[in-house]
Amino acid sequence: MAKFATIKEYIYQKIESGEWPEYHPVSSENVLAEKFSVSRMTARRALQELSEEGLVTRTRGSGTFVAPLKSQSALLTIRNIADEIRLRNHRHHAVVQVLERVPAPAGIATALQMQVGSEVLHSVITHFENGQPVQVEDRYVNPTLVPEYLEQDYTQCTPHEYLCEVTPLTEASHLIEAVLPSKQLMILLQLDAAEPCLQIQRRTSGREGVVSQATLTHPGSRFRLGGHMTFKVAR
Amino acid sequence: MAKFATIKEYIYQKIESGEWPEYHPVSSENVLAEKFSVSRMTARRALQELSEEGLVTRTRGSGTFVAPLKSQSALLTIRNIADEIRLRNHRHHAVVQVLERVPAPAGIATALQMQVGSEVLHSVITHFENGQPVQVEDRYVNPTLVPEYLEQDYTQCTPHEYLCEVTPLTEASHLIEAVLPSKQLMILLQLDAAEPCLQIQRRTSGREGVVSQATLTHPGSRFRLGGHMTFKVAR
DNA sequence: TTTTGAATGTTGTATATACATTACCAGCGT
DNA sequence: ACGCTGGTAATGTATATACAACATTCAAAA
Structure with missing residues (x-):
């Protein structure tokens, strides 16, 4: 598994388990980079994609936070x-x-x-x-x-x-x-x-x-x- | 406007005007980087985002191509x-x-x-x-x-x-x-x-x-x- | 007390580089 | 004609670095 993907999994698990509730701050890019021994850009990608998926919200200068409204992002597409x-x-x-x-x-x-x-x-x-x-x-x-x-x-x-x-x-x-x-x-x-x-x-x-x-x-x-x-x- | 956004606009215009029809190859990351005098990673980001938006498809080893776009937003129309x-x-x-x-x-x-x-x-x-x-x-x-x-x-x-x-x-x-x-x-x-x-x-x-x-x-x-x-x- | 401003931390953009993985094709030999 | 092989080019992942833009905090100045 790619490194950025393992970081995504890690954060996903934190949110899914409830350990990080709504609005809970997510570790910053630098902290994640340190923790997983990757460059900041790699940690950044994980947060970026989670943001695009709607699981976290990011604000420049402030930080990354667990997004409200859990997992209602399922498209109304034909999905089984x-x-x-x-x-x-x-x-x-x-x-x-x-x-x-x-x-x-x-x-x-x-x-x-x-x-x-x-x-x-x-x-x-x-x-x-x-x-x-x-x-x-x-x-x-x-x-x-x-x-x-x-x-x-x-x-x-x-x-x-x-x-x-x-x-x-x-x-x-x-x-x-x-x-x-x-x-x-x-x-x-x-x-x-x-x-x-x-x-x-x-x-x-x-x-x-x-x-x-x-x-x-x-x-x-x-x-x-x-x-x-x-x-x-x-x- | 950010550099990657200018490149997106450029490609978007090509597609929208019909100059690049369905399945038409899109300039590669390296070519775009050269053309716009940016690094490959910046050109890459433009293509990446266009891909996420469904306008182009990308295949490793092969290239980037205009997506066979049909009914993009004919989803569920909830009328007035x-x-x-x-x-x-x-x-x-x-x-x-x-x-x-x-x-x-x-x-x-x-x-x-x-x-x-x-x-x-x-x-x-x-x-x-x-x-x-x-x-x-x-x-x-x-x-x-x-x-x-x-x-x-x-x-x-x-x-x-x-x-x-x-x-x-x-x-x-x-x-x-x-x-x-x-x-x-x-x-x-x-x-x-x-x-x-x-x-x-x-x-x-x-x-x-x-x-x-x-x-x-x-x-x-x-x-x-x-x-x-x-x-x-x-x- | 209120306002200003500097310091710090965080995300956003951009660059240069390296190597991995894959698709495609030309050229080879059979 | 057919299959194999290697080269080339394209995308995918990762790193290190620099600077910009913004939010927050806190201390100094008015």
């Missing part, structure tokens, strides 16, 4: 839940609840642009972050585009990852809403009482048509969706 | 609520509940990157679709950037529209979550029972800093957030 969890240095695991071939239910067939009643592939998977369920992924897949969807092991690789490999995705559309979970969802999410849930419906398409339709349900108390966009000029 | 309602051919009207100058509450000051306790402008507005409340907009504005914010008539023009006119916005970040509404919100939204609400926190920034922080609360039963994005294929 597993990556997001691993990015937070948390453990992820998945439990496959359903993996079957079924006649397409009412709305699904139209969403997938298929004939009503034709067969589609269906999976229900619960995703856990540090042992706690944070997402139920209820997904329907077009079997003509992804015939071997049911033969995969989704404890090792998320459906999204598999779909990305098999068919190049070009578009996605989302519908986000706040709902109360059904009894079924409450069980899967291990919720004692009904609490607001963030429900994302995502439809992904490739060049050959609609590939998949997923309904992702998150308990409101355990999940926030962060997004960032820049209005670029020109281009 | 009034436009959205009118787009559906529905009636929109707004009721201004609060319009005041107050000391910045705890989290707001830091969100606006201002000193705690300094004064900020505050508005609370309810938006109606066909006579039914669909959004409570609770907004704090930086008074140094938008001094006349309180003098506008927000039944005619939404705060978002006014802010866009007054200050060119460059960035926005969002945080979306599902929550239960407070009593206050329930009254404003005319909700009989507590139901899940979609809450969007939006922070918009211009070139001079954070302009405004808004909390938009929608009743889950009356609102869904739609988004569409196309993403570029890796090459």
